[in-house]
Every structure is written in structure tokens, then in C-alpha cells.
Amino acid sequence: MVIRSKKILIEKLTGVHSSKKSYYVALKNKINELLEIKRDWEVTFSAVTDLLVFINQDYEIQRVNQAATDFFTMPEEKVVGAKCYQIFYGREAKCNPCLGDQVLQSQKTSYQQSRTRYNRVLDIFAYPAFTEQDEPYGVTYYAKDVTRFVDSIKLVSMGEMSAGVAHELNSPLTAIVGNAQLLLRESDPDNPQHQLIKDIHSSGIRCQRIIKNLLTFSRQDEFSFEDVNLNDVVDSALALATYQIEKSRIELLVNKHPDIPKISGSANSLEQIIVNLLLNARDAVESKFQAGGKNGTIGQITLDTRLHPEGELALVEISDNGCGIEQDDIPQIFNPFFTTKQSGKGTGLGLSVSLGIAQAHGGFIDVQTVIGQGSTFSLILPLKKADCESEES
Amino acid sequence: MYTSKFVTPEIIFGTGSLDQIGECCSRLGSTKVFLVADQGIERCGWVDKALVFLREASLDHFLWSDFSANPRDFEVEEGCKRYLKAGCDAVLAIGGGSAVDIAKAVATLSTNPGRIHDYEGIDMIQEPLPPLIVVPSTAGSGAEVSQFAIISDSKRKIKMTIISKSLVPDIAVSDPLILSTVNSKLTANTGMEALSHAVEAYLSLAATDMTDIHALQAIRLIAASLRSSVASQVDEAAKIAMGQASLHAGIAFSNAVLGLTHAMTHQIGGLFDQPIGSISAVLLPYVMRFNMIACIDKYAAIAEAMGAQTKHLTKREAAEMAIEMVRELARDVGIPAGLAELELPEEAIPELSRNAMNDACFITNPRDADEDDISNIFREVLKTRGGEH
Numbered sequence A: 001m002v003i004r005s006k007k008i009l010i011e012k013l014t015g016v017h018s019s020k021k022s023y024y025v026a027l028k029n030k031i032n033e034l035l036e037i038k039r040d041w042e043v044t045f046s047a048v049t050d051l052l053v054f055i056n057q058d059y060e061i062q063r064v065n066q067a068a069t070d071f072f073t074m075p076e077e078k079v080v081g082a083k084c085y086q087i088f089y090g091r092e093a094k095c096n097p098c099l100g101d102q103v104l105q106s107q108k109t110s111y112q113q114s115r116t117r118y119n120r121v122l123d124i125f126a127y128p129a130f131t132e133q134d135e136p137y138g139v140t141y142y143a144k145d146v147t148r149f150v151d152s153i154k155l156v157s158m159g160e161m162s163a164g165v166a167h168e169l170n171s172p173l174t175a176i177v178g179n180a181q182l183l184l185r186e187s188d189p190d191n192p193q194h195q196l197i198k199d200i201h202s203s204g205i206r207c208q209r210i211i212k213n214l215l216t217f218s219r220q221d222e223f224s225f226e227d228v229n230l231n232d233v234v235d236s237a238l239a240l241a242t243y244q245i246e247k248s249r250i251e252l253l254v255n256k257h258p259d260i261p262k263i264s265g266s267a268n269s270l271e272q273i274i275v276n277l278l279l280n281a282r283d284a285v286e287s288k289f290q291a292g293g294k295n296g297t298i299g300q301i302t303l304d305t306r307l308h309p310e311g312e313l314a315l316v317e318i319s320d321n322g323c324g325i326e327q328d329d330i331p332q333i334f335n336p337f338f339t340t341k342q343s344g345k346g347t348g349l350g351l352s353v354s355l356g357i358a359q360a361h362g363g364f365i366d367v368q369t370v371i372g373q374g375s376t377f378s379l380i381l382p383l384k385k386a387d388c389e390s391e392e393s
Numbered sequence B: 001m002y003t004s005k006f007v008t009p010e011i012i013f014g015t016g017s018l019d020q021i022g023e024c025c026s027r028l029g030s031t032k033v034f035l036v037a038d039q040g041i042e043r044c045g046w047v048d049k050a051l052v053f054l055r056e057a058s059l060d061h062f063l064w065s066d067f068s069a070n071p072r073d074f075e076v077e078e079g080c081k082r083y084l085k086a087g088c089d090a091v092l093a094i095g096g097g098s099a100v101d102i103a104k105a106v107a108t109l110s111t112n113p114g115r116i117h118d119y120e121g122i123d124m125i126q127e128p129l130p131p132l133i134v135v136p137s138t139a140g141s142g143a144e145v146s147q148f149a150i151i152s153d154s155k156r157k158i159k160m161t162i163i164s165k166s167l168v169p170d171i172a173v174s175d176p177l178i179l180s181t182v183n184s185k186l187t188a189n190t191g192m193e194a195l196s197h198a199v200e201a202y203l204s205l206a207a208t209d210m211t212d213i214h215a216l217q218a219i220r221l222i223a224a225s226l227r228s229s230v231a232s233q234v235d236e237a238a239k240i241a242m243g244q245a246s247l248h249a250g251i252a253f254s255n256a257v258l259g260l261t262h263a264m265t266h267q268i269g270g271l272f273d274q275p276i277g278s279i280s281a282v283l284l285p286y287v288m289r290f291n292m293i294a295c296i297d298k299y300a301a302i303a304e305a306m307g308a309q310t311k312h313l314t315k316r317e318a319a320e321m322a323i324e325m326v327r328e329l330a331r332d333v334g335i336p337a338g339l340a341e342l343e344l345p346e347e348a349i350p351e352l353s354r355n356a357m358n359d360a361c362f363i364t365n366p367r368d369a370d371e372d373d374i375s376n377i378f379r380e381v382l383k384t385r386g387g388e389h
């Protein structure tokens, strides 16, 4: 017994059962610990339903969460490494002003609301990231998609207002148009007053058209959905618009993807969007060529239908080589009553109504434009009708 | 037969080998070295030399020499604070046993939480230490190769022994040139300390063939060269021999542990704030006499290693001869014969003896001893005056 315990004591003392603590073990434990932390963060990161995007000082996206890749409908590999202005706004050059610069310079958190690609409105909070030496080295964007919120406020108030206006204006207008018609029938076309009455009549008709638009706008939820062949919708829209376009001596090119699956929607409403976009394109081309830019080139509008390579989306793309849109105007063109056209020509309702319809279909309208060179408007619609937000609201 | 283990650090030995330290540190991955050097070594200009070599290896450094000859717990904590604040990633100690001990303790606290007291005892260190490189400046402590560190507990007024394989330095760089700036008294004390390490390791219950080779070689070298090393600061051959002897003794006792001499030495040492010369050297012959019957053969081997002709002697006579030769060597280099001058009261002896029995070194003593046995040895040493050889 004594011998045994002595043996144990001595072996303990000479360290038979202990070794120099190795950094390999410590390192391995540390790595595992860090991996666990990393995993926790990644889980948290991807659980956040708002967009998280981290960019470096060269505006290159370094990290994104799932919500962000979903939002941009692009895989992570495509987003990471791309410039933020490209991904957020589809721009080729840095934004002016640039939220990231602002944050890096002031080293303070900043906020802005902006309309991004696919015509979505984001509330963007930007936070500077610092190195241990307190030098800024990047910016974290935390962005909330508030499109639905912003647009639905607008839509709701617009809807209410327009319904009210329509109601108020409809009966006096019926009187004006009806009476003007009566007078027209009775007046002698050679009488100088005849032309005045004609003007009253046609202006009244125009007002009624505006009101009809307004009512469509406020009643988007009343579409009846059916299986629609998008190419057929395009054909009937072209039947309405081709004459208008060719009358202005503008070349119209149409390329239809041969097999676009059916989508679920309202053929009449979708047709209305395409007509709107075509007529806007015509206006844009006309305004450019009237301004004297003719030399050699001719006005041209192209319509393509295609399938989106990634999402299950169908596209109707309408490109023109018209005047293009001022950078400052882009965020506003979808606003009701925004128009750059001379009074009498534009109502400013076309795009806003079109967007409302597109959204009611779970889709959206994307714009790409270069001032002086032309614009492309894309109507993008989901092939299988996804849960559609506008329907519920 | 016990299961045994044998550990040494990498050892670099050679005249002028101090120039290796920069390379050693960077090889172990360091960029900023925490240089622990005692004030004596700084005064002799070795720190300036060392800094040149660190700079040559493009290493940053932080120099710390703010500790006493009997390193204390709070000094360890202060050192650790400096280490962390300076952002160092390796510890380089240049100095005697105390500098090396405190460097080990600082390295321990730099990666292990709590106070140094938490690591007292055997194998308490859990986290690996930063790279530890040691350059001994005296030939004796053996701390450059050992798995021990001794730190004073300032409250309890005792010496804490920390034993851990993690305290074995990564690299020991032994440069005999550095020994040439040590004065004769320190040379004598540390040289005799090395002898006490070698003898006790050789007699230890945990001794093995591997440790015996080193212990006997240390005894041989010390017996042959300590006198000339004490006699002259510039005897290069003696310095080389003592530098080697210190390594051998250190390797032997780090692996075989010690015995009653050191169990008793630690008790007396704990009573004083300042180092009081080589107590172990004074105690050694007294304890050797007590232990003799446990291993007469080994005593004869010690006598032979020390240069005695034992052919015509009985085992017993040769063993007696070993004790006499240790006494003679101690006398020649000026080690006192006893400790009467410390004037320790008789009443203190029983407690000192009991504490000695609890000391880790007592476990490996070759002869069993009870409180009375130890008290008798204490009494004998304490009544003998220093000059009574």
C-alpha cells in the first residue's frame, strides 16, 4: 500500500501523465469556438428578413444575407464582388450623392429612402465599419423594403381621391359633353363659334378619359384573373398601337419568344400596360426627333417577349431610341400625375396605373434609360402566379 | 521500478551563442519580445548586446527588469500586465534563477486566468504558454531547462513551487561568455547549488539511467572546474565546463526531482525576503550523511565522479569520502559550514521540519524521515557556525 502510493506520487511528480500544453489543441479549440460563433452569426444574419449588405471602400459588395439575394433575385456569387450601385440601381457609375461616401466621410450612421431597381422603395440605413485602429473600411447597409407601404399609401390616397373626383366630375362632364354635342349638331360648321364648341366637346371627352383612367387606377382589385397567353396580349396591344406608331414614321420591330407559358392575369389590363408603354415610347421618340436630332437615324421601337434566365418570370421589353429620362426624374415617373409632356398631351397617369396593374399581378416594371439615347421599359410578370401582395391589401 | 519520463528543451550551447536569440525568437513566431532581465545583467551590458541581436532579426521588444531577487506574486502580476499591454508574443529571459522563474510565471499568467497562486503545485497549468526562450547568466539554477518555477507568496511568506511540463522553456541558450561577468561569490554559490541539484537528483527515488548520466557528468564537471571558475573570471575553459555542468544538473533534477536538502532549503529560504547565499550547499553534506545508508553504492560513485581513487576503499569508506569531498569543495569556494549566524530560535524548528515533510522534494528523498529526523538535521546545521569547517 505504501509502495503503491509512493509510486503514484512519484509518477505524478515527474509528470509521467502530463505533457507540455500544446498550441495545436488550443488552436483547434479556438477555431471550433470561432466557427461556432461564425455559424451563429450566419444563422442570425440569414434569419433577418431585411436586407443586410456590407460593402468595402471601393463600393464592392463583400457580404449579403439571404433577404438581399432574394430581393435582387440573384445568387450570392453574382452579388458578392459587384458594385453596390450596379446591384441596387442597375447603374454603371457611382451614385451622386453616394450614401456610402457620406457615411465614410462623416463616420456617422446615415439614412435615405430611395427607389431602387425593379421600382422598389428601400429605407436604407448605413453604418460605418471601423478597423481596430478606428479607420473606416466599409459600410453596412441595413435596408427595409417599404415599397408596399409607400406605394400603398399613395395608392390608397390616390384611390380615394380619384374616386371622389370622378364622382364629383362625372355628372357635370356628362352635361358638358352632351350639351356640346347637341350644340354641335345644330350649329353651322362655318360659324366661327362651331370651332369653339368643338373644342369644348373634345376637351370634355378628354376629361372623361382621364376619369376613366382614374377609376381603373382605384379599382385594381377588381380584375378577373384567367389563364393568359402573353404573346396574344401583345398582339392585341399592337393592334391598337401600331397605327399610332407607324403614323409617326417610327420603325417598329417585334420579336416574340415562341413558347412562353401561360400566366394568370387580366388580359385587358395587361394590354393596357403594353399600350401605355408603347405610346410613351412613341412620345419619347417623337420628342427627340422633333427637337431636330434627325440626321440620318430613324426613330425605332422594339418589343420583345422573353423568359427571364433565372427567375420564373416572363418579360415584355419595350425599347426606344427616344429622348431618355433625366436622372432626377427616374424616381418620379411612376408617381401619379408626374409628366414631362406639355399640358394636353400627358396625364401623368399611364405609368402609375401600369405599375399598379403589374403589381396586382405580382410583377413589376423595370426601367433602364440613358438620357438622349433611349429607354427600355420591362414589364416583368411571374409565370406561376405567386402570392401577390396587392391582392391582399 | 517506476514509469519515468525525460524532458528537455532545445539547447543551444556555445561561446558567443547569445547571438542566436533573435533567430530563436522569430523562429518561434514572435514579432515582439518581452525581455526579462535582472538588473545585474543589465549593468554588465548584456541587455544592450541582446537588443542588437533582436534588432538584427527585426524584432520589436519590451524590456522589463522591475522585479526583486526573490520574485514575488505581485511582481508577476505587474509583469503580466506589462506583457499584455505591450502586445508581446514571446518571453525571453536573460538572468539568474530568479529572472527565469519570474519570466516563467509571467508567461503562465499571460495565457492562463487568475493569479499565480492558482498554479501552485503539480500540473495545474491548463493553457499553453507563449514561446519561452531562456539565457542563463549564472551556472547553477538549472531553471533554463527545468519544469519548475519558484515564486514567493507575499502574504503567506512561503515559496510556492509551480511544477509543469509547460514551464520547460522552448529553447535554452547557454553562452559561457556571460558567466565571465559573474563575481566569485555568486559563481561559488550557484556552482554549489548546481552540485546540490546533481547529487540530490542522482540519489532521488525518481532517478533513471538517463538522469544518472547527466547527474554524474554534472558532478564530474563541477568537482573539476568550480574551483578554477571561482578563482578567475576569465578562465574560459572553467566557464565552459560550469555552463555545461549547470545544464546537466538542471536536466537531471528537472526529470528526477530532488530530495530532503531542497525540501529543507525551501523552508529556510521562505523566512527571508532576500536571498541568503547557498543554503542548499550548506545543508547538502548534513543531508548526505543522513541519507547515506539508503544508497551507499551511489555515494561511492559520487566519490569517483569527484575524482577520488576508490579502488582500495570499502564501499563504506568511499561513501564517507564522497561526503568529505563535498565538504572540502564547499570549504574551498567559501561556503559556510553551518547556519548558526541566521540565529533561528529552537522553537521554529518543529514547524520548519513539518513543512519540509510537505514539500514536493521530500517525496523523492531516498531515505524515509520523520519530523524528529529532520529536526535533528536542522539543529545540527543551526548550531554550526559558518567558519567551523
Ligand SMILES: Nc1ncnc2c1ncn2[C@@H]1O[C@H](COP(=O)(O)OP(=O)(O)O)[C@@H](O)[C@H]1O
Residues within 6 Å of the ligand: A276, A280, A281, A282, A284, A320, A322, A323, A324, A325, A333, A334, A338, A339, A340, A341, A345, A346, A347, A348, A349, A350, A351, A352, A374, A375
Ligand atoms: N419611353 C420613355 N422615354 C422617355 N420618357 C418616358 C418614357 N416613358 C415615360 N417617360 C416619362 O415618364 C413620364 C410619365 O409617364 P406616364 O406616367 O405614362 O405619363 P404621361 O405619358 O402622361 O406623361 C413621362 O412624362 C415621361 O417623362
Ligand SMILES: [Mg+2]
Residues within 6 Å of the ligand: A276, A279, A280, A346, A348, A349, A350, A351
Ligand atoms: Mg403615358
